[in-house]
Amino acid sequence: xxxxxxxxxxxxxxxxxxxxxxxxxxxxxxxxxxxxxxxxxxxxxxxxxxxxxxxxxxxxxxxxxxxxxxxxxxxxxxxxxxxxxxxxxxxxxxxxxxxxxxxxxxxxxxxxxxxxxxxxxxxxxxxxxxxxxxxxxxxxxxxxxxxxxxxxxxxxxxxxxxxxxxxxxxxxxxxxxxxxxxxxxxxxxxxxxxxxxxxxxxxxxxxxxxxxxxxxxx
Amino acid sequence: xxxxxxxxxxxxxxxxxxxxxxxxxxxxxxxxxxxxxxxxxxxxxxxxxxxxxxxxxxxxxxxxxxxxxxxxxxxxxxxxxxxxxxxxxxxxxxxxxxxxxxxxxxxxxxxxxxxxxxxxxxxxxxxxxxxxxxxxxxxxxxxxxxxxxxxxxxxxxxxxxxxxxxxxxxxxxxxxxxxxxxxxxxxxxxxxxxxxxxxxxxxxxxxxxxxxxxxxxxxxxxxxxxxxxxxxxxxxxxxxxxxxxxxxxxxxxxxxxxxxxxxxxxxxxxxxxxxxxxxxxxxxxxxxxxxxxxxxxxxxxxxxxxxxxxxxxxxxxxxxxxxxxxxxxxxxxxxxxxxxxxxxxxxxxxxxxxxxxxxxx
Numbered sequence: 001x002x003x004x005x006x007x008x009x010x011x012x013x014x015x016x017x018x019x020x021x022x023x024x025x026x027x028x029x030x031x032x033x034x035x036x037x038x039x040x041x042x043x044x045x046x047x048x049x050x051x052x053x054x055x056x057x058x059x060x061x062x063x064x065x066x067x068x069x070x071x072x073x074x075x076x077x078x079x080x081x082x083x084x085x086x087x088x089x090x091x092x093x094x095x096x097x098x099x100x101x102x103x104x105x106x107x108x109x110x111x112x113x114x115x116x117x118x119x120x121x122x123x124x125x126x127x128x129x130x131x132x133x134x135x136x137x138x139x140x141x142x143x144x145x146x147x148x149x150x151x152x153x154x155x156x157x158x159x160x161x162x163x164x165x166x167x168x169x170x171x172x173x174x175x176x177x178x179x180x181x182x183x184x185x186x187x188x189x190x191x192x193x194x195x196x197x198x199x200x201x202x203x204x205x206x207x208x209x210x211x212x213x214x215x216x217x218x
Numbered sequence: 219x220x221x222x223x224x225x226x227x228x229x230x231x232x233x234x235x236x237x238x239x240x241x242x243x244x245x246x247x248x249x250x251x252x253x254x255x256x257x258x259x260x261x262x263x264x265x266x267x268x269x270x271x272x273x274x275x276x277x278x279x280x281x282x283x284x285x286x287x288x289x290x291x292x293x294x295x296x297x298x299x300x301x302x303x304x305x306x307x308x309x310x311x312x313x314x315x316x317x318x319x320x321x322x323x324x325x326x327x328x329x330x331x332x333x334x335x336x337x338x339x340x341x342x343x344x345x346x347x348x349x350x351x352x353x354x355x356x357x358x359x360x361x362x363x364x365x366x367x368x369x370x371x372x373x374x375x376x377x378x379x380x381x382x383x384x385x386x387x388x389x390x391x392x393x394x395x396x397x398x399x400x401x402x403x404x405x406x407x408x409x410x411x412x413x414x415x416x417x418x419x420x421x422x423x424x425x426x427x428x429x430x431x432x433x434x435x436x437x438x439x440x441x442x443x444x445x446x447x448x449x450x451x452x453x454x455x456x457x458x459x460x461x462x463x464x465x466x467x468x469x470x471x472x473x474x475x476x477x478x479x480x481x482x483x484x485x486x487x488x489x490x491x492x493x494x495x496x497x498x499x500x501x502x503x504x505x506x507x508x509x510x511x512x513x514x515x516x517x518x519x520x521x522x523x524x525x526x527x528x529x530x531x532x533x534x535x536x537x538x539x540x541x542x543x544x545x546x547x548x549x550x551x552x553x554x555x556x557x558x559x560x561x562x563x564x565x566x567x568x569x570x571x572x573x574x575x576x577x578x579x
Contacts, residue, residue, distance in 0.1 A: 101570065135548055138548075148560075149562055156569035
């Protein structure tokens, strides 16, 4: 059953997975292109780190995009068919959802491996100045976690009904409105800031996306 | 013939020499007059300082913790508690020199931050809002220790007074980053083990010229391009700046030599030099600060070595080892982060599982 579901998901999301894998493989190599150049000034270490850091912002974006698109592709055909196919299968619903989730995770392994290979290749080819080190494994591991978290979040949202999506959007809108009203009323209430701290700092759900994504660092 | 011409020449030059002599005398008188004015102004300034000092300390309380003395007006500031926390740091840093602080009090005026009532201006000591917390006060006391400042040579090398740091480990980690990233071959060689390069990078070498600090054309170009872009990329220097950017070493050297005296950055920053001073004081024991201030005519490196009670090379070797050992942790996820991230994956997957779409009864 898993193979059948995986195959169907592969058909729906193969373009996303292929493009994501190409981008994931290319990103580490492009980010270290300056270090690999033969005419690079060995004294421009700061510039190298700055370039690596700038390119590093694309890893969480790629992870989020992949998670979002694969999650949408996972559920889109079911939504279109009003879930009749899923309901007609001789499977408990929870098992069907788990198989769908596992199928998505399996497909996302492609871009993750691509990032790992690209990062290993980039650090092997580049002339890294003394004192700096490459962290291909740590970067790929972090990318894997970010992709999985993003996929899980969007999978949950996508699996929900319009009503669920409405509730989530409603909660976000309420927070924004409360924050604006508090600002207008000159009340010291930093709801948005506190929420951001809770979500973006460990052990918050999106903490894995924050911080510096450095392929090469001290 | 020559003999007859010489007296004639002297006769002709005599009025000119006499006029020059009188001009010299006039300048001498003006210099003396200026010196008198300067002495009078200094005396008046000292008197004003003394009166201001009296005004600042009259009617105030004195808090004594160890050798620390804090003259302060009555306020809710937790100064005694802060001083009790700051004193061990100050005492261990300055050693016996910290005892001199009994004669050099902090003067603090606490003020109400919520009032708009104007207060008289205080020219001596520090003004502190009385709602600050203990942590902040401890930092304030440590950062403004009224200890005898070092001589100008030491201050000029260090870029200020010798102050304790409460984050030495982070300071050394920052120096590690400088060693690795500074656009200087001296810094790079120091990182790789050359103590002579460490001395050069810290500004302790015999020569402190542009060529000593930045010997290669690539370093000089990198320095102009990274540190002085805004300074040189306009006005009269824009042509030379562009030539430097295009690869002309003579243009880069010319620009750097045109910098005002003392503004050429040393390969390593002031915090790197401060960490060397911390180490020297740490190694030298409780008399180290006194020894550091002594021997004003000696080179800074020798004074630091004397303060530390070890040879200069040994001091530099220990400093380098300490900095290398303080290598900052690369940005990576802590081990428990994996568990949390996977935990969130499970939570969100569970949310998908519990979706109302599937609860059909």
